[in-house]
Amino acid sequence: MLQRRALLGAALTLPALAGTGRAQTSYPDHAIRLIVGFAPGGATDITTRLLAPRLQTALGGRAPVVVENRPGGSGNVATQAVVNADPDGYTLLMGTISALAINPSLFSDLPFDPQTDLTPIGLFVDVLNVLVVPADRPWKNLSELIATAREKPGALNYSSSGIGGAGHLGGALLDHLAGIKTVHVPYRGGGPAMTDLVSGKVDFSFATAPTALPLIQAGKIRALAVPTARRSPLLPDVPTVAETVAGFEVANWYAMLGPKGLPQPVTTRLSAALQECLREPALADDLAHHGAEARPSTPEELARFLKAETEKWRPILKSSGAKPE
Numbered sequence: 001m002l003q004r005r006a007l008l009g010a011a012l013t014l015p016a017l018a019g020t021g022r023a024q025t026s027y028p029d030h031a032i033r034l035i036v037g038f039a040p041g042g043a044t045d046i047t048t049r050l051l052a053p054r055l056q057t058a059l060g061g062r063a064p065v066v067v068e069n070r071p072g073g074s075g076n077v078a079t080q081a082v083v084n085a086d087p088d089g090y091t092l093l094m095g096t097i098s099a100l101a102i103n104p105s106l107f108s109d110l111p112f113d114p115q116t117d118l119t120p121i122g123l124f125v126d127v128l129n130v131l132v133v134p135a136d137r138p139w140k141n142l143s144e145l146i147a148t149a150r151e152k153p154g155a156l157n158y159s160s161s162g163i164g165g166a167g168h169l170g171g172a173l174l175d176h177l178a179g180i181k182t183v184h185v186p187y188r189g190g191g192p193a194m195t196d197l198v199s200g201k202v203d204f205s206f207a208t209a210p211t212a213l214p215l216i217q218a219g220k221i222r223a224l225a226v227p228t229a230r231r232s233p234l235l236p237d238v239p240t241v242a243e244t245v246a247g248f249e250v251a252n253w254y255a256m257l258g259p260k261g262l263p264q265p266v267t268t269r270l271s272a273a274l275q276e277c278l279r280e281p282a283l284a285d286d287l288a289h290h291g292a293e294a295r296p297s298t299p300e301e302l303a304r305f306l307k308a309e310t311e312k313w314r315p316i317l318k319s320s321g322a323k324p325e
Helices: 002-026 043-058 073-083 097-106 142-151 166-178 190-198 209-217 264-278 281-289 299-320
Strands: 032-036 065-069 091-096 118-127 129-134 157-160 183-186 204-208 221-225 253-259 292-294
Touching: 032 043, 032 073, 043 065, 043 091, 043 118, 043 190, 043 209, 043 253, 043 264, 043 281, 073 091, 073 097, 073 118, 073 253, 091 097, 091 118, 097 166, 097 253, 097 299, 118 264, 118 299, 129 166, 129 190, 129 209, 142 166, 142 221, 157 166, 157 190, 166 183, 166 204, 166 299, 190 204, 190 209, 204 209, 209 221, 253 264, 253 299, 264 281, 281 292
Parallel strands: 032 065, 032 091, 157 183, 157 204
Antiparallel strands: 091 253, 118 253, 118 292, 129 204, 129 221
C-alpha cells in the first residue's frame, strides 16, 4: 500500500515539475513591457532605453523588451500599473528613488507598498544630478543664487521631474539647509522640466545628467553644483553643493521590479539577465556618457536596499518639510 501511494504521489508531482520546467525554459515567449514612470526625454527613459535591447538579447532575443512611458504622480501611476499586473514576468517596472523610497513617506494615501507589493529583481544605475540655471541668469555660483533667494523669499522657482523625486528633494533640502524659500514646479518628467528651464520659465533645477549634460555643453544652461558627496569626473570643475551648504547630499538611483508573486524561476532569470547587461563594458560606457553608473545587485540586495533607503529618507523628509503639491 505504501509503495502504491508513493508511486501515485510521484505521478501527481511529475506534471507539476514538468510545467515549471516548461515555464522556465519558454520564458519569455512574447513582448515584455518595461514601464517607466516619467515622460520621454528624462534620465529614467534615456537609461532604460539603453538597457532594453541588451536585456532582450540577454533573455534569448526571441521576445522584444518594449519601454512604455506612464507618467504621473512622481512614478505612482507606473508603479500602480505594475502592482496590478499579472505576475508573469511580462510587465516590469523601472522604479526610481521617488516611487520606491520617497513616496511611501510623502503620500499618506498610497494604495500600495513598494516593499510588499512588488518583487525585487535588481538595482540598475546610480544617476548624477546637477544644479543648473538658464544661461541668461546672472548667477555664476551657488552662493550668488542663494543670496538672491534670501533677498527675495519665494521669488525664485525650480523645476523637477515630479513630486518626491531627487530634483524635488534637492530643492527642498537646499531651502532647509540654506535658510531660503523657493517655489517647486513639478513636471511629468525630466524632459518637460528641462524645456521650461532652458526657456527661462523656471530659475534653476536639480536636473539629471542625461538631460542636462548636452545642454551644458551647448551653452544653453550653466552648471553651478552637484549634490553628491564628491565632485563628478564628468564635471570636475563644478563644485559640490556641500562646498557651499554643509551637509548637503542627494543621491539618485533606479531599480527593476515586477509584480508581487513573480515566480522564482522568472525572477532569477530576469535578475541574471540584468546583471549580465550591467557587466557589459559597452553599456557601462554608454551609461557613463549620460552620467549614470551601472549598479548590479541580487534581488535580495535590492530588497535590503529599499528598506534602508525608505528608513533613511523618512526623517529627512519630515525635517525638510517636503510635501505633495
